[in-house]
Amino acid sequence: MSINAAVIGCGNISQFHFSGLAKAQAKVKWVCDLNRDAAMKWQAETGAEFTPDYQQIINDPSINLINITCATSAHYPICMDAIAAGKAVICEKTLGLNAADSAAIVKAARDKGTLFYTSYMKRFLPAVEMAKQLIPELGQIISADFRSCQNWGIPNGKIPTDGIFAVPPQGQSFVRKAYGGGILNCGGSHVLDLVGFLLGKPEKISAAIYVPEGFDIDLHASLLLEINRCPVYVLALAHPSSKAGYFNSGWDERFEINGINGRLEFYGPEWTDHSVRAPILRHLDNRTGNTKEYHLDPCSPFDRAIGAFCRDVENGSQQAQSDATGYYVDQLIDSAWQSVRENSQININWKM
Ligand SMILES: NC(=O)c1ccc[n+]([C@@H]2O[C@H](COP(=O)([O-])OP(=O)(O)OC[C@H]3O[C@@H](n4cnc5c(N)ncnc54)[C@H](O)[C@@H]3O)[C@@H](O)[C@H]2O)c1
Structure with missing residues (x-):
């Protein structure tokens, strides 16, 4: 077709x-x-x-x-x-x-x-695909840490009066309207998707989310998830530093997954840079004491994702990615807010 x-x-x-x-x-x-x-x-x-x-x-x-x-x-x-x-x-x-x-x-x-x-x-980045392949090498997973920190250029402590963060009287900021929420929906949603892709479905969550006065979006979200008794920490932060991150670009997206046999570390460049700069993936193997660093070729993950989806459409069969991926992330975001409202850890009520 x-x-x-x-x-x-x-x-x-x-x-x-x-x-x-x-x-x-x-x-x-x-x-x-x-x-x-x-x-x-x-x-x-x-x-x-x-x-x-x-x-x-x-x-x-x-x-x-x-x-x-x-x-x-x-x-x-x-x-x-x-x-x-x-x-x-x-x-x-x-x-x-x-x-x-x-x-x-x-x-x-x-x-x-x-x-x-x-x-x-992002699950179509070659370094993320490689991480998925290497996870069985880690043995039992004992902890993980995912983060998406982005320099949004917001002056500390100031309420924006114009631009994409400003909240008009009786209205919503551009960011809330276009993206549905703040840093948890923007960068945070991507790392939540990677949690699902690499580690599976959390059973429990507790969260702290911070919406500063004068904003209608969150600028800081810390989530503690539990997957099969393994703690998974997720941080999404509108970072004040324009130099933060492995690539010193103000973009600090990374994950660490610790298993009894070793650790994986991933450091990603800014999402618009993938065609020119590849993420770095490191595998520390406790059994041999060796560390291997992967520098795979840069490529657009959008091209790879849309290419895979189009092949499925041509073949009439959903293979490249589950149909429920978007729901999975939105359920985690809703559950994080529920945990904040109830001021407690909650069991996630998965609907599918
Ligand atoms: N995957 C990523 O890393 C990533 C990055 C940025 C944005 N996004 C997502 O992409 C989407 C768009 O973001 P954007 O940055 O391109 O926003 P944008 O404001 O630049 O573009 C959105 C466009 O949609 C149009 N539009 C809105 N409602 C419409 C409707 N009912 N019918 C037809 N056109 C309509 C607007 O006129 C606008 O031109 C959002 O859902 C956002 O969360 C994803």
Whole structure:
């Protein structure tokens, strides 16, 4: 089956999806955005038709893949309409504004028998794939530590009056509207996805999340998860330093996984840099005393993710990634907030 695709939302992230679709040789037949100017470049580049109304795409029977790259607040209705029309869907993360919406999307896709992906692309980084392969070498996992610290350039202690963090009277900041939340939804969601990919489903969670006065988003989230009696610490932080991190870029994304036989360490560059700079993966083997450092070739994880999803759509079979990945992360985010509200550790009530 050849792929006739449509892209809904032509803002910042869409460039990576257009690239992935082009490399997968999918034909982009429609581009859609509420703002025509955002779509013009992509309309010219792909030769696609433009519409500001996504229903026109839903009603086109020739479209078999819909890429949803618009603001998180618009994901739910577009996913549900696309699934009801039997289209395969790739949706940007985070999937929903809450776990109940995300679970409903996944259930709808299962009931309809359509393929459904949330675009958590970091699990398609070769260094992350290598980490997954090496985990059995670690033996029993005894602790893990994941972090996403990003320099958001927010002056310490000041309430923003303009820009993407400013909260207008009776309104929401750009960040809350576009991304559905703060640092936990932005960088934090990616490392939560990696926890699921590498270690599985936590049973328990306790969290501390900090929304400073004058903001409508969190800038600091610390989560303590428990997976099979193993403590997993997750930190998402809007970091004040522009030099933080392994690459001194203000981007500090890393994980450590400790097993009885050794340890894995991962250091990632900024998400926009993957095509020029590869993450570093280190494997410390307690049994031999050796440390091996992997410097794999840089590549775009978006291209690899979208390529894998497109191959599944061509073959009519969901292989590259579970349909429930987006729900998994949203359930952890909801459970973290529940733990904060209840001021206690909670058992995670997985719906699927
Ligand atoms: N995977 C990642 O690392 C990553 C990074 C950044 C953003 N994102 C996600 O990508 C999504 C978009 O983020 P962005 O940075 O591109 O935002 P953006 O504001 O740059 O672009 C979003 C576009 O969607 C359009 N839009 C909004 N509602 C629409 C609707 N109902 N129909 C058609 N168009 C609509 C807007 O006009 C805008 O042009 C968000 O869900 C965000 O969380 C993911």
